[in-house]
Amino acid sequence: MRTYQTAQQILDEIDRVLSDVDEAEIDALCGAILEADQIFAYGLGREGLVMRGFAMRLMHLGLDVAVVGDMTAPPIGAGDLFLVSCGPGYLSTVEALVEVARDAGGRVAMVTAQPDAPLPQRANLRIDLPAQTMAEDEQSSSLQAMGSVFEQAMWIFFDALVPRLQDELDQTADDLRRRHTNLE
Numbered sequence: 001m002r003t004y005q006t007a008q009q010i011l012d013e014i015d016r017v018l019s020d021v022d023e024a025e026i027d028a029l030c031g032a033i034l035e036a037d038q039i040f041a042y043g044l045g046r047e048g049l050v051m052r053g054f055a056m057r058l059m060h061l062g063l064d065v066a067v068v069g070d071m072t073a074p075p076i077g078a079g080d081l082f083l084v085s086c087g088p089g090y091l092s093t094v095e096a097l098v099e100v101a102r103d104a105g106g107r108v109a110m111v112t113a114q115p116d117a118p119l120p121q122r123a124n125l126r127i128d129l130p131a132q133t134m135a136e137d138e139q140s141s142s143l144q145a146m147g148s149v150f151e152q153a154m155w156i157f158f159d160a161l162v163p164r165l166q167d168e169l170d171q172t173a174d175d176l177r178r179r180h181t182n183l184e
Contacts, residue, residue, distance in 0.1 A: 006143065010143075010152070013131075013149050014156055017130055017131040017149060018157060021127065025125065026127070029109055029125060030164060030165060030168070032081050032107060033058070033083070033161075033165065034165070035081075036079065037064065037077075038065070038066065038076070038080045038081070039064065039065040039080070040065075040067075040068050040073065041055040041058075041068065041083050041084075042083070042084045042094070042097060043085035044093060044094070045147075046148075046151045047085040047087055047150070049151075050085065050155045051083070051084075053158070054161075057158070060176040060177075060180060061162070061169055061171055061176065061179075062175065062179065068097065075104065076100070076106040077104050077105055078104070079106075080101075080105075081108075082097070083109045084109070084110050086110055086120065087112060087133035088112075088114060089113070089115075089116075089119060090114075090117055098110075098122060108122070108124050110126050111127045111129060112129070113131050113132070114133070129153050131147075131149040131150035131153050132147065132148075132149045
């Protein structure tokens with residue numbers, strides 16, 4: 001198979017996932033992000049890379065954001081949002097951090113491909129991305145390995161939120177650029 005054809009199949013998979021995301025869930029997530037005093041982003045593995053990328057864009061938008069696990073992350077509390085990815089519906093680390101965030105009074109927003117699993121049900125709000133993850137990759141029709149479709153859909157989903165949040169916050173491209181690091 002030619003690389004271009006494979007890339008087209010991958011793009012088609014991502015398109016199918018994103019076309020099934022509930023607009024009410026998107027509205028709720030954007031509202032929670034805009035209302036939060038602080039936002040804490042977390043994910044594991046490749047999902048974690050996506051969460052770090054989105055945290056960077058939230059910082060560019062002028063929001064108070066931290067990546068959980070970084071030594072500069074402050075404590076979470078009431079008025080804060082814990083934005084966490086848990087594609088397969090259960091990861092013990094995510095479960096522990098959800099409980100810490102909830103016990104401290106924070107809200108939990110979870111991105112998942114397994115919305116009916118017990119852990120996502122404990123989130124205050126969910127974004128359901130109906131994509132293959134490692135939880136069901138053995139019986140999948142995807143040509144990609146493990147959770148690639150979920151991770152790619154997450155990246156595009158979050159990048160699609162940035163212009164909406166940018167408009168809501170009345171931020172220009174120059175505003176975002178001014179907040180980009182100069183230590184590179």
